Amino acid sequence: MLRILEYDRILGILEEQASSETGKAAIRRLTPVGEPGEAGHMLASTTEGMDVIRLKGGVSLSGVKDIKGAVDRAWLGSVLSASDLLKAAGTARAGRMVESLLASIDEESAELPILRELTGRLTDLKPLAREIDSAIDEDARVVDDASPELARIRRSMIQLQGSIRATLDQMIKSSHNQKMLQDPIITQRNDRYVIPVKVEYRSAFGGLVHDQSASGQTLFIEPESVVHQNNRLRELELEEEREVEKILAQLTGKVAEAGDALLSNLSILTELDVIFAKAEMGRVLKGVCPAINTEGVVSLKKARHPLIDPNQVVPIDVEMGRDYRAIIVTGPNTGGKTVTLKTVGLLSLMAQSGMPIPAEEGSILPVFSGVFADIGDEQSIEQNLSTFSGHMTNIIRILDRIDERSLVLMDELGAGTDPTEGAALAVAILEHILAKGCRLVATTHYNELKVFAHSRKGVINASVEFDVETLRPTYRLLIGVPGRSNAFDIARRLGLSQEVVDVARSQLSTEENHLEEMITGLASDRRIADEERADAERLRVEAEKLRREFADKLEAWEEEKGRLREAARREAKSLVTRTKREADEVLKELREWAKARPQDLKEHRLIEAKKRLDEAEPETDILRHDGVANGKLRRKIQVGDEVFVRSFGRKGQVTEDLGNGEFQVQIGSMKMKAAEETLEWKSSPHPAKEDTGYTSYRRQSADVRHELDLRGKMVDEAIPEIDKYLDNALLAGYPKVSLIHGKGTGALRTGVQKFLQRHPRVKEFRLGGQGEGGSGVTVVELR
Template sequence: MLKEFAVGKGSVFLELHTLRTLEYNYMLTLLEEQASSEMGKEAISNLTPSNVTEEVRQMLTTTAEGMDILRLKGFPSLAGVKDIRNAVKRARLGSVLTTKDLRNVAGTAHGERQAKNVVSSIDEEDTPLPIIRGMVSGLAELRSLVKAIHAAVDVDGQVIDEASVELTRIRRSMTRLQGGIRSTLDQMIKSSHYQKMLQDPIVTQRNDRYVLPVKQEYRSAFGGMIHDQSASGQTLFIEPETVVQQNNRLRELELEEEREVERILRQLTGLVAESGDELLANLSVLTELDVIIAKGRLGGVLKGVCPQVAENGVMTLKKARHPMIPVEQAVPLDIELGRERQGIIVTGPNTGGKTVSLKTVGLLALMGQSGMPIPAEEGSSLPVFSGIFADIGDEQSIEQNLSTFSAHMTNIIRILDQIEERSLILLDELGAGTDPTEGAALAISILEYILAKGCRLMATTHYTELKVFAHSRDGVINASVEFDVETLSPTYRLLMGVPGKSNAFDIARRLGLSQEIVEDGRTHLSADENRLEEMITGLTKDRRLAEEDRTEATQLRVEAEKLQREYADKMAAWETEKEKLREKARIEARTLVTRAKRESEDVIKELREWAKARPQDLKEHQLTELKKRLDDAEPEVSPTQYRGVQSSSAPRRIRVGDQVLVRSFGQKGQVTEDLGNGEFQVSLGLMKMKVAEKDMEWKSSPKPEKEQGSTFYRRQSTDVKHELDLRGKMVEESFPEIDKYLDDALMAGYPKVSLIHGKGTGALRVGVHKYLNRHPQVKEYRLGEQGEGGTGVTVVELR
């Protein structure tokens, strides 16, 4: 049986026999398990590979988007999406939908909100998802329909009391009436007059009427309407006359209830009919979305990737595995088929993995053309084949009474009649089942025919002639499955470029056959066969060594790339940090310059005021000259001129009065005396000591004092801190220190400072605040906030 699907202007055939042979149906079953909706499962069961390149690319791109969604946010179950096509059709024809139909419609309509919520929660700038976002944006908003159905029908499919005002009234009346009937019957049960007449003291129902089980002999004495009797006839179920009217009224209310429920369902059915087109369109999109998410989940199960679509017709599989083999047991395959390599001839011992290699290639090609992720590594790519054909395994047909050779040839003949340039052909044990000489010759002619058609080919064989053919034929390469002679077991590794050997002599020797017999057997091989075996042995050894070297080189390359990335990251971080330091230095330098300029203007202002008082001692042009000199002294700071470190020019000479850093002590001090011979006396707090000039680093020089009558002006900003610690001092003792500190802070250009007085009893804080209230340079003050020291600190803003 053949299944046809279109490609381009013509059509080709994808054989169901091939799908079964390559176990494609198993993959569909596995994919169905990942779907959450019944519609999604149905769509997957009908999924077939496409051979339209753009369609395959679109499917794989969409699957990759689905995998991104699952990786970032996950996806809710679409189990509520049901097949509502028939329900919508019946609603349009005027039929009243059942509560189950309505719940299914509501579940399907709600799928729109579920999908939009997930997709909208993913940052579009970081993860575009153009295809899925386009699909979701096209979903019709049906929130009002969902709300209407949920407001009338509960999860159990029952119309709730609050579905309408009338239904609420009817059911409340029924509840009250039922309570009255049961109360009347309960009184009869408890009455001594009726107890002897009752078979059992219970209230039951027959034909929707409340009745009592009465003994047959009291039929006349009890009175009422008989609705049923027991199988033996000894018990009659009688409706007492006292509740007949109540039961009649209850029946009327039940009929009213039925009519009201039908009205509500008909109203909701009308809403479904009105939204029929939107519901069916949403159902189609949600079904497709469920299939996409199922493919994404399958990728997680298989630890797979979405392969690239190869425009050049080259199949590249990196670390590919068969999906049915557990990851921890599978031996990955690296295969490239295309360009100069049109065909691969795989040789090697039985049970060595040749057939698994064929099936892996074929099944992964089918999966890729169905939009499924494949169990391989990133960088894998698949061309879009127009047809995939396989003749694998023992195809002997008992019904047709065909031999193995005949069954294989029947399949191959059918395949050869359908292949074209973009076909992939997979042949297992080509030419087997007949005379080796004739089988090999026929196999070569079949391979030549397939290669001449331009198809991609992969075949397995035991024939030495085919090894030679692959070695000498352009576009064909030998491959083999590795066999460990020491353990007498296959490793299942596929070695490209090396033909396989039968290992018959080695295996026989390892199993205990005498060396004499083995050596005698070797003499019966022709010289060419011996040379071929020696060549294969040498190639296998060289290949193994090359593989080990390549593995080591790959590891070294990975480590080198990792180190390079780490170095690049560190360089980038260093450049960022360096730029931050430069910017900080520029800001600090500009701040210092601005403060200095402001202070210079204050000085000029004071000089002018002083000059007005003593004009004979200072002229205006002298003031202008001083101001120009101050302006000229302002440095022009740029990123390349300021680094926050000492200039690379020659170090500054140390002079008396300079502030220096004594390197050996790591402390700052002031030079008090030049002792000569490169040595100075330095004051380090209360201690004075002799220090060599080479052990000192210049930090600053004292500002020159400017005599202005009886006053002096000295800039000391480098020694002024932003806070003054008063803890441990008496209140009166702190006032002079505060006064001097505030003056220094003003001279340093600080807009605000902090006075640390601690919490303690609060006496020092109160005294400091009283002093600040009358200080002329204090604009305002406040207690510190969180992060500033709280109530243990007072922050002072200066004028």
């Protein structure tokens, strides 16, 4: 069944995304699982892999190699080759690389619980990788620094090779010898340095002949003068081989010691490579990981066949498992019916293998116990079976294996035999499959199956759309609408006379004509519904656009409102500063009067000074258009209230309510009419129990005593009271007052006196004397 649905081609695409040889091998063995928990876990890990690719780009595990055989040989005592050791080092390094990659992704960006748990099981083999890398280079050659002895041997070899070349170089450059040489070059034969000598001068050279040219005209002779040196060089080469073998044996021992950890890491890294390969395929296919359910619900949104050109494939929506368990698809040949079957089947297999599917978010799939397909002419040609026989053989095999968790896909059910018998057999097969509780998608040309789907509970008709005008299929799947044969329309469009077409129509039975009319009506209704749905979607998009625009304007308005409030706040603060300055001037004048002529400071002057302070008070209430001031409702104006007339810029008293929102206000000796919205309430002639519309900053009038009791208060609580009390005492004309703070620990006394030291209205202060309260009282003289 996997081959019929081209699952092997999907594995080929997936294998291309893997970066390790073990990952590619694991993908070739990959098959769909049948347990929802396992499938859900695989899809969850793929989703995490897609998050990693989204955040960090591609993940390469090309350094992971299949080292199982090498580890086995190391355990048996064999010495591993340099290339095998490099593979072990690459696998050891890969584990650390993945750990570092995931560690660089903070959990706020992506939690990645599955991938973090996998990498958490990796053993740190970085020391092993470092030791191998320090001894073997990327060309699998043991480096000189792998051991001191190897470095010494290779230095000796280089020196000796230089000496041999120098000796031979003198010989080939000698004018006496040049005529005897075939070419003035130094070469090697049997790993020994030689020179090419003409055969006729053999006796003129002592030494050993190691080779002869193909023509026989040249002998490759090792002169006697370098035989001893070449012998020594060979001895050094053998020493080098023994030292290299010793180094490889030591490294092999390290690999054997870490063998279990290496194989465990290999298994985990292979699993990670498969996960990242699936994630990368999701990016290539623009796919998503569907939700898994155990209720048998199939909900594919804009699903596309992954093997069809993305620029040509037509997305389909498939719903099954809620109101109906079977879909009967009808429509013309080459219209896309078979593609629909393969899309549903292949995407189910991909999801059960942990792969993303080319569909939109919100797609849902169950985990089927098996996906069974009878598609195309897949019968055995070797058995010389007819189309019908081949299909029936396959169907019989399917019916013997299905259960309630199976997905059955049948293409052209009942085809290849007498239409009447084929339709009856198809209905019987469908009933048998439905009785098993399976999910079913079948294609057919038979009208009887359209009627069956229309009348049978749990079954629904569907069709692939055909454009009669262009005589081409659109490949769109229409759920709920059976397909028309379109034979008469196509014949008419191709030029067959209307008269012949009418005669053909008259040959159909009344039931068949009614069925065609029903299908035509359903198709028309479906088109209208699609158009209305498109209009509704367009209106929804427009409404969403308007909502966003409104939200943006509201946000801009709120920002502007905040800006205006801040400007008002700054202006009010400036006004308060100016007012405080003026109040300080008034208090200064009072102090000067009190100091210069205390007997002349009459009550009317105090009243006048207080009035100036009241008039200097800033208007800090910010009134809104809805009558709210500083978050409280504006006070209703009544006769007798003191108000501020904004249009005149002065305060006055309301003497009469004229009605219709107008009042008569007296300002000094002048009376005037004013609208309520131009008035601001300032005070009432009698105290209000609850003030809901006004925030007052005025100091309340009260009898000022000659002493202030601060006992039991903290310093932070006492300081504001002292400041206010001293101002009131000055206005009352007191030259001296007493602050009662008690003895206690002395903290309150110290805090009070520190405050008095920097107070501008304090002339001097002292502790109370006998009869004044002693150290529990501070006596203050005012300026």
